[in-house]
Amino acid sequence: MDLIRMKNVDKKYKNGVTAIYDLNLAIEKGSFVFVIGGSGSGKSTLIKMLYREEKPTKGQVIVGGLDVAKLKNKKVYKLRRKLGIVFQDYRLLPKQTVYENVAFALECIGEKRDIIRVKVLKALEDVGLKNKVHEYPDNLSGGEQQRVAIARAIVNDPKLLLCDEPTGNLDPEKSMEIMRVLESINKTRGTTIIMATHDKEIVNKMKKQVITLKDGHLVKFKQKGTYVE
Amino acid sequence: MKLFRMLGRSIRDAVKSVIRNFSLSLASISCITITLIIVAVAIIASLNVQNFTEAIEKDMTIVVFVENDAEKEEVEKIESKIKEIPNVEKYTYQTKQEVKEKMQEESEVFNTVLNNWEDEESPLKDTFQVKVKNVEKIKATAERIGRIEKVSVVRYGEGMVDKMVTAFASVEKVTYGIVIALVLVTVFLIINTIKLTISARKKEIGIMRLVGASNLTIKLPFIIEGMILGLFGSIVPVLITTYGYLAFYKHFDGYLYSKLIQLIQPEPFIYQTALAVIGIGILVGMIGSASAVKRYLKI
Numbered sequence: 001m002d003l004i005r006m007k008n009v010d011k012k013y014k015n016g017v018t019a020i021y022d023l024n025l026a027i028e029k030g031s032f033v034f035v036i037g038g039s040g041s042g043k044s045t046l047i048k049m050l051y052r053e054e055k056p057t058k059g060q061v062i063v064g065g066l067d068v069a070k071l072k073n074k075k076v077y078k079l080r081r082k083l084g085i086v087f088q089d090y091r092l093l094p095k096q097t098v099y100e101n102v103a104f105a106l107e108c109i110g111e112k113r114d115i116i117r118v119k120v121l122k123a124l125e126d127v128g129l130k131n132k133v134h135e136y137p138d139n140l141s142g143g144e145q146q147r148v149a150i151a152r153a154i155v156n157d158p159k160l161l162l163c164d165e166p167t168g169n170l171d172p173e174k175s176m177e178i179m180r181v182l183e184s185i186n187k188t189r190g191t192t193i194i195m196a197t198h199d200k201e202i203v204n205k206m207k208k209q210v211i212t213l214k215d216g217h218l219v220k221f222k223q224k225g226t227y228v229e
Numbered sequence: 230m231k232l233f234r235m236l237g238r239s240i241r242d243a244v245k246s247v248i249r250n251f252s253l254s255l256a257s258i259s260c261i262t263i264t265l266i267i268v269a270v271a272i273i274a275s276l277n278v279q280n281f282t283e284a285i286e287k288d289m290t291i292v293v294f295v296e297n298d299a300e301k302e303e304v305e306k307i308e309s310k311i312k313e314i315p316n317v318e319k320y321t322y323q324t325k326q327e328v329k330e331k332m333q334e335e336s337e338v339f340n341t342v343l344n345n346w347e348d349e350e351s352p353l354k355d356t357f358q359v360k361v362k363n364v365e366k367i368k369a370t371a372e373r374i375g376r377i378e379k380v381s382v383v384r385y386g387e388g389m390v391d392k393m394v395t396a397f398a399s400v401e402k403v404t405y406g407i408v409i410a411l412v413l414v415t416v417f418l419i420i421n422t423i424k425l426t427i428s429a430r431k432k433e434i435g436i437m438r439l440v441g442a443s444n445l446t447i448k449l450p451f452i453i454e455g456m457i458l459g460l461f462g463s464i465v466p467v468l469i470t471t472y473g474y475l476a477f478y479k480h481f482d483g484y485l486y487s488k489l490i491q492l493i494q495p496e497p498f499i500y501q502t503a504l505a506v507i508g509i510g511i512l513v514g515m516i517g518s519a520s521a522v523k524r525y526l527k528i
Contacts, residue, residue: 051439073444080441091436107238108442110231152440 084153143174261462419517455518463510
């Protein structure tokens with residue numbers, strides 16, 4: 001079954017720039033997909049449309065049965081609860097500990113305290129940070145901070161994990177660490193992962209599905225693809 | 230259950246934020262305090278004015294003096310004519326004898342003076358005391374009675390009461406103007422306080438939005454913060470008005486200048502007023518923060 005379906009999607013920004021032209025796409029549940037392309041190719045726009053940071057100008061975007069384009073601002077939270085998002089800049093709260101940062105995602109949606117505890121510890125274990133529960137983000141390395149962000153994104157057991165250049169700020173070694181974490185999440189939890197990146201090495205090593213974008217057009221959608229310019 | 234958890238979280242966040250932005254919170258609270266003191270005084274004053282104007286109006290009577298040479302049938306005729314007037318609620322008739330007795334009862338001086346007069350030379354007259362249904366039409370009613378034959382003089386609280394009531398009414402209007410201006414200033418200050426809180430928590434709000442917190446969940450802490458500011462702001466005004474009015478009432482023994490102007494009993498009046506003041510405080514805080522949330526939290 002397809003978790004994501006995009007049909008004839010156009011995205012034109014208010015400043016006149018068209019980021020996506022007539023995109024058709026179907027992504028199966030449980031897949032691990034890279035979205036690659038140079039800057040301005042529309043990678044970020046594609047990711048943003050999936051969590052409704054941006055609305056498509058034309059066409060249909062369906063994520064987990066929700067029509068994103070028709071989703072009212074007030075109802076966006078319904079979509080966001082189905083997915084987790086990881087950014088290049090981590091976006092952690094500096095005054096809260098690792099545990100609190102991850103728990104925050106569940107507190108915000110009114111989860112019970114004891115359930116929060118179980119889920120947070122499980123998520124932190126999955127990203128390999130069980131021993132840093134009470135540290136503050138500033139005391140962690142970049143790779144560790146990104147793993148906290150991943151833990152926060154998966155703590156609510158989302159069907160979909162969106163990653164926008166999650167390794168953009170990290171050196172190759174730490175990047176691979178993050179990739180291993182993502183791969184194990186994809187395997188053990190069955191979470192569908194869509195990751196925008198421009199890191200050739202990672203894409204070539206991982207041998208996952210690859211969507212190649214160029215100037216807003218879909219160039220290729222390959223199983224076990226590699227990075228092609 | 231979930232609702233309670235979210236509410237608890239919002240209250241915790243709101244209190245934290247009030248403490249964190251202490252100086253600005255204090256400014257808002259002081260502004261609310263000043264506003265509410267004036268609002269409270271205005272409420273108490275206007276309710277008291279309303280109370281005693283009503284009492285005075287209820288007390289207003291037309292006194293009709295019948296000419297001395299009126300025969301018994303003529304008095305009856307006057308009576309029937311008074312009865313015909315639609316605005317007349319009720320009336321009583323007193324002969325000069327009864328008037329004399331009543332006056333003697335009321336005052337020692339009258340007692341001795343009136344005793345020296347025989348019935349024939351008495352300056353007193355038979356009177357009708359007429360109560361009207363609608364005080365505003367009292368003048369027309371009095372004039373109509375004055376035209377009846379054998380009626381000599383008609384009296385009522387001409388002008389005096391009306392002028393007093395109008396004066397109080399205009400004072401009230403000015404007070405309302407000041408109150409509205411102050412409320413607006415307060416709302417503006419609260420908007421700024423909440424705006425600061427919002428900008429201090431921009432990152433947190435962004436994350437909340439990403440992890441699927443509903444808009445209400447995001448907004449609630451700020452609205453509660455405004456309500457807390459309003460609540461704190463109403464403490465001093467409530468104390469001042471409650472104890473102030475009690476002292477005021479005691480000092481004047483329940484009357485202002487004359488027995489005509491009667492003050493409202495402090496209980497339960499002050500408690501109701503206190504409740505209203507707290508309610509207004511919380512409401513003003515809520516309106517301020519709600520509008521700040523609307524303006525600066527476009528999510």
